[in-house]
Amino acid sequence: MGRTSDAKQKILGAARSLIEGRGYSALGVAEICKAAGVPKGSFYYFFESKESLALAVVDEHWTAQRRDWARVLEGDGEPLQRLRGLFEETQAGQRAVQEGCGTVSGCLFGNLTLELSNQTEAVRRRLQEIFDAQVDMVETVVKEARERGDVAVVDTREAARAVVAQLEGQVMFAKLYNSTERLTPLWNNCLALLGAR
Amino acid sequence: MGRTSDAKQKILGAARSLIEGRGYSALGVAEICKAAGVPKGSFYYFFESKESLALAVVDEHWTAQRRDWARVLEGDGEPLQRLRGLFEETQAGQRAVQEGCGTVSGCLFGNLTLELSNQTEAVRRRLQEIFDAQVDMVETVVKEARERGDVAVVDTREAARAVVAQLEGQVMFAKLYNSTERLTPLWNNCLALLGAR
16 A cells, blocks of 8 residues: 555656656657656556546646645735735745756646646646636735735736736746846736736 | 749658747657658758758748738728737638648747747747737837827837737637637737727
8 A cells, every 4th residue: 555655656756856857749649658667557557547637636736836826825814915925935846856956846736737628528627727726826825915906906816917917927037037036026027917006 | 043943842741840840849850851741861952950950941931920020010991900810810810721731720939939949049939029020010110109199108119019929929829729710809909008098
């Protein structure tokens, strides 16, 4: 039982790392199993298909990221400062990956959105749910900020979407220019988008 | 001579369409040639490698897009209205693709940035040059708007980057949700980022 779940975790870890490095489409099951150090039979014991593996990788990553986002966005402190904390954590996370492997890997969900959303409807739906949940979390903070008179937005949903879109766009550029400095303006841009300056 | 250049254009057209639909990594040269209706030998007559094809697809797309951007951004009219025209053209372009093939294809440069920038340095550099040029074009308009007192930004470079990042982020969501309506807020978000409201 312990060994079984260990093999599943090894496959998930190897797949996550390979997808981050090279994307999903170019990967084969044999390569994933080799990187995980498990026999190919193990793969199909745990996963019906490569698509179900992609969904499992996405779910595992979102479980961890949602916990991080909740800790920052639902924590103590003024609402706008919690948003600031989210950007700082994002930058620190991308910096840690860059220090480990030499390159900024970007956002797994953004990467898979552009690579896969027109290819598998199951992955598209899952990624939609995740970005909806991110926008929900940001919108809750924006509403709190508005109640305090800290921001001037009318449409809090659209404002939250703009903040998440700005985050994804700047993370894309951090990856392209392999520079986490690209994430520094997120805070000022967020204030501008929310009419807080 | 006419037939030769015809074969090259067929390969470029087929590659562009396949890359837009399924990304670059999963494509093989044989598949591209089959879609283009040309013998495989033609491919290596025109392109050294799949990477050099990717660069040619990127260059051809940028040549056309730069012309469109220049027409809108360097045209007549007030600076901010020209930026508005850029967003409207982007939305109309994505809508035309969606009407043709059923799905929003997103931005070819954004797609390739997330898929490829950590895999080939040549593609990374070319995409950096293209996004730098886009930011240049937007910054020129932002500076004009500032001279007229239409916007209140201090750092025009960072503001232009924020506008292009917002564009890429919202185009990502237009692709994910297969909805060009996602691009409607670009104009208001741009005004907010430029301190124009």
